[in-house]
Amino acid sequence: MLDATTRSGGTATASPRATATELALAAELATVAPAPVGLTARCTRVLLSPWSRLSLLIALLAGAASAVLLFEPQRLLADGWPPQLGGAAAAVVFGVAYGLCTVAFVPRPLLNLAAGALFGSQLGLGTALAGTVLGAGVAFGLGRILGQDALRPLLRGRWLKAADGQLSRHGFRSMLAARLFPGVPFWAANYCAAVSRMSTVSFLVATALGSIPNTAAYVVAGARASAPTSPAFLIAMACIALPALVGAVVAWRKRHHLRGVR
Numbered sequence: 569m570l571d572a573t574t575r576s577g578g579t580a581t582a583s584p585r586a587t588a589t590e591l592a593l594a595a596e597l598a599t600v601a602p603a604p605v606g607l608t609a610r611c612t613r614v615l616l617s618p619w620s621r622l623s624l625l626i627a628l629l630a631g632a633a634s635a636v637l638l639f640e641p642q643r644l645l646a647d648g649w650p651p652q653l654g655g656a657a658a659a660v661v662f663g664v665a666y667g668l669c670t671v672a673f674v675p676r677p678l679l680n681l682a683a684g685a686l687f688g689s690q691l692g693l694g695t696a697l698a699g700t701v702l703g704a705g706v707a708f709g710l711g712r713i714l715g716q717d718a719l720r721p722l723l724r725g726r727w728l729k730a731a732d733g734q735l736s737r738h739g740f741r742s743m744l745a746a747r748l749f750p751g752v753p754f755w756a757a758n759y760c761a762a763v764s765r766m767s768t769v770s771f772l773v774a775t776a777l778g779s780i781p782n783t784a785a786y787v788v789a790g791a792r793a794s795a796p797t798s799p800a801f802l803i804a805m806a807c808i809a810l811p812a813l814v815g816a817v818v819a820w821r822k823r824h825h826l827r828g829v830r
Contacts, residue, residue, distance in 0.1 A: 618717035622714060624714055625710055625714035625715050658686075659695045668703065670700065670755070671703050671707050676700065676754050680786030680790065681787075682790060683696040684786065688791050692787045692790065704771070707755065708768065708771055715759065723763075732763070736766060743775060748778045749815055751815040782808075785808045789801060
């Protein structure tokens with residue numbers, strides 16, 4: 569006898585066992601069917617979108633800049649901060665503060681002068697360079713994670729595409745030149761590199777090497793500020809003024825050349 573159907577007058581009728589099996593399969597399919605996207609998933613998608621991350625980056629930088637203007641940490645540095653520490657511990661704390669201050673747009677020349685005045689030429693130079701690399705790395709990471717996806721589609725102009733291609737293809741050489749050239753702001757170079765496809769290692773190594781001459785000049789000037797007629801102070805000031813003068817002349821000639829081309 570057949571279990572699935574019974575034939576009566578040529579009509580097939582499903583057995584109770586077959587009906588139960590079909591109902592079980594239907595219930596299983598309904599269970600594994602995809603559920604509609606909920607409110608939490610939509611909010612997460614919006615919060616992680618490129619423009620939301622860019623807005624967060626702008627808010628963080630605006631808050632950091634406002635904190636600098638409000639609390640004026642440069643006064644603490646000039647007055648001998650941190651007062652409770654000394655030696656290597658104070659240098660480490662100062663280096664971390666140096667890096668965070670550069671992210672908050674505190675001018676590096678001021679920080680370099682303070683490093684020289686507080687720790688002398690040798691320890692001050694090491695501390696300032698460590699803070700420089702730390703601040704550049706933090707800014708690069710923030711720009712890469714929070715700003716790159718939103719800003720890269722905006723690189724449509726000829727000059728923007730050319731600059732992005734130069735940084736992406738020749739990252740180390742380009743960043744080394746940007747650090748040596750005194751006319752490029754520290755924060756601008758950080759975020760331009762973050763938006764490009766430059767590798768992190770090339771960025772950090774070029775920053776460390778390219779920042780040595782300018783940083784050393786300011787640190788020595790800060791360390792010898794009490795003796796403004798000493799040879800070390802005069803040489804340091806010359807090393808500060810000469811690149812700035814050369815940079816201004818090169819920028820003026822480039823601008824004049826661009827006007828002539830137009």
